[in-house]
Every structure is written in C-alpha cells, then in structure tokens.
Amino acid sequence: MYVTRQTKFVDVVVSAGNFNDFLVGLDLVKRVGAKDANLVSNVKAARAALVAERQELADRKAQQEQAKQQMADSKATVEAALGQAKGKLASVEQQIREAMARQLAEAAAARSRSGAVASRVPYPYVRNTMPPGTPHPGVVNVAYDQLGKPYVWGATGPNSFDCSGLTTYCYRVGANMEIPRSSYDQANLPSVSISQIQPGDIVGFHGWGHVGMYIGNDQFIQAPRTGDVVKITQLSSRGDFAGATRP
Numbered sequence: 001m002y003v004t005r006q007t008k009f010v011d012v013v014v015s016a017g018n019f020n021d022f023l024v025g026l027d028l029v030k031r032v033g034a035k036d037a038n039l040v041s042n043v044k045a046a047r048a049a050l051v052a053e054r055q056e057l058a059d060r061k062a063q064q065e066q067a068k069q070q071m072a073d074s075k076a077t078v079e080a081a082l083g084q085a086k087g088k089l090a091s092v093e094q095q096i097r098e099a100m101a102r103q104l105a106e107a108a109a110a111r112s113r114s115g116a117v118a119s120r121v122p123y124p125y126v127r128n129t130m131p132p133g134t135p136h137p138g139v140v141n142v143a144y145d146q147l148g149k150p151y152v153w154g155a156t157g158p159n160s161f162d163c164s165g166l167t168t169y170c171y172r173v174g175a176n177m178e179i180p181r182s183s184y185d186q187a188n189l190p191s192v193s194i195s196q197i198q199p200g201d202i203v204g205f206h207g208w209g210h211v212g213m214y215i216g217n218d219q220f221i222q223a224p225r226t227g228d229v230v231k232i233t234q235l236s237s238r239g240d241f242a243g244a245t246r247p
Contacts, residue, residue, distance in 0.1 A: 120147060120148020120149065120229070121147045121148040121229075121231070125147070125232055127141075127144055128140075128199065128215055128216040128217050128219065129216075130199055130216070131198070131199070131216070133198075134198055134199050134200060135198060135200055135246060136171070136174065136175045136177075136200040136247070137199065137200065138173075138174035138175055139170040139171050139173075139174035139175050139200045139213065140170075140174070140199045140200050140213070140215050140216075141174060142169070142170040142173045142174035143166070143170045143174075143213045143215065143221040143230075144215070144221070146158075146161065146166060146169070146170075146221070146223075146230045147221065147229075147230050147231060147232070148229050148230060148231075149161060149223075149229060149230045150228075150229050150230075151163075151223045151224060151225055151226055151227070151228050151229065151230070152226075153226060156168055156169055156181075157169035161223040161230060162223055163183060163210050163211050163212065163222060163223050163224070164181060164182055164183040164186060164211050165181075165223070166212075166213070166221070166222070166223045166230060167179070167186065167202050167211055167212070167213055168180075168181055170213060171247055175247075177247055179247045183204065183208050183209060183210060183211040184208050184209075186202050186204070186208070186211055186245060187204055187208035187242070187243070187245060188245075189202065189245035189246065189247050190245060190246050190247075191243060191244070191245055192243075192244040192245060192246045193244075194241075194243075194244065197214055197244045198214070198216075198246070199214055199215050199216040200213065200214070200246070201213075201214045201244045201245065201246045202214075202244065202245050202246070202247070203220050203235065203241065203243075203244050204241075204242040204243050204244070204245070205238055205240045205241055205242055206240045206242065207240075207242055208242050208243075210222070210224075212233070214235065214244065215232070218234055218235050218236050219232050219233065219234060219235060220232070220233055220235050221233075
C-alpha cells in the first residue's frame with residue numbers, strides 16, 4: 001500500500017484488500033503521523049530558536065547603541081570641560097600678564113622716583129627694609145620720596161614741608177589717615193617707648209617743638225629748618241629726644 005502524508009484512515013480501510021493489508025496500512029499511517037508530529041515539533045523548536053536569536057541580536061544592538069550614545073555623551077562632557085579649562089587657563093594667563101605688566105610699571109615708577117629723589121639728595125642712601133608687623137609701612141615709603149625737598153615754614157607738601165607738615169603729609173598719603181597738624185598735638189598721640197619704636201612712628205625733639213619720622217636702624221627723616229631740605233638723620237645724634245608716638 002502506498003501511503004502519503006495526506007492518506008486518511010478511511011482511505012486505508014477502503015484500499016485494504018484484506019485484514020493484513022489493513023493492519024499494514026494503519027501502521028504506515030501511524031508512522032507518517034509520528035514523523036509529521038516530529039517535523040512540526042522540530043520546526044517549532046527551530047522557529048523558537050530563530051526568534052530567540054533575533055531577540056538576542058536586537059538586545060545586543062540596543063546595548064551597542066546605548067554604549068555608543070554613552071560614549072558620545074562622555075565625549076561631549078569631556079570636550080565641554082576641556083573648553084572650560086582652556087577658558088580658565090586663558091583667563092589666568094591674562095591675569096598673570098596683567099600682574100607682570102603692573103609689577104613692571106610699578107618697578108619703573110619706583111626707579112623713576114628713586115632717580116628723582118637721588119637727583120635731589122646730595123648723598124647716597126639705602127632704604128631700610130621694613131620688619132614684619134610694621135604698623136604703617138606705606139608712610140615710610142612716602143617719607144623717603146620727599147628726601148631733598150626744601151623746608152618751608154607752614155608747608156604741608158607736596159613740593160616743600162615744615163617738620164609736622166611732613167609727618168602729616170606722609171600719613172595722609174601713605175596710610176590714608178589724618179593726624180594732628182602741629183608737632184605739639186602730635187605729641188598727644190599714643191605714646192611708644194624707645195624700646196618698642198618702629199618705622200613710621202613719629203619722634204619728637206626739643207620738648208616736641210620739632211618732629212620727624214622714624215625709619216629704622218637708628219634713623220629718622222625730618223624737615224629741619226629754613227635753608228635745609230628733607231633728609232635722613234641719626235636718632236642717636238640728637239640729645240634733645242622727647243619721645244615717640246604712633247598714630
């Protein structure tokens with residue numbers, strides 16, 4: 001008996017010549033059905049495997065796209081940070097250049113001032129170094145800048161001075177402070193002992209009828225008298241020292 005996958009039970013019964021043919025045909029139908037069932041099962045399994053592989057590939061592709069996006073985001077973040085860093089570096093470099101330019105300008109101005117003072121002062125001198133903690137170092141620098149300018153009674157600068165006019169001017173310009181104008185009133189400022197005297201302190205002489213500014217190393221700057229100029233004098237050379245005050 002010829003059996004195909006389309007052979008049905010009725011076909012087997014009709015086509016069987018005898019009972020043996022019937023049994024053989026029935027067995028063949030069962031075998032073909034079993035093969036069909038196995039084939040269907042295999043096809044389903046293969047289809048399921050294909051679907052799973054496709055899903056796995058889709059998942060991998062999605063992961064790759066996500067990783068690619070993360071890399072792009074990271075690159076953008078790094079480039080932005082690098083741009084900011086370059087901007088800050090450029091700003092810092094500009095600030096450094098400006099600071100160097102200011103220092104050069106200040107140095108040139110200091111050399112110019114020193115040259116102008118040197119041209120007025122008939123003797124060599126060296127500016128004393130201000131010790132740490134000097135209360136008003138700026139006033140001392142202003143006092144140095146006045147060396148060689150003439151004494152004029154009642155003058156308070158900037159081209160000529162009397163004694164208390166010099167100290168008043170130095171505190172106004174070097175410390176932005178207004179102190180009493182007369183030497184006798186400057187004597188009423190806070191007193192400083194000779195052992196505690198520092199650059200910038202006001203030193204008095206002749207019963208505080210005359211004042212100058214202490215600059216360290218036993219020296220003070222004064223505008224002495226008519227016909228003289230602002231100059232440096234040794235403190236220990238004066239026998240009429242009356243005391244010191246600190247604004």
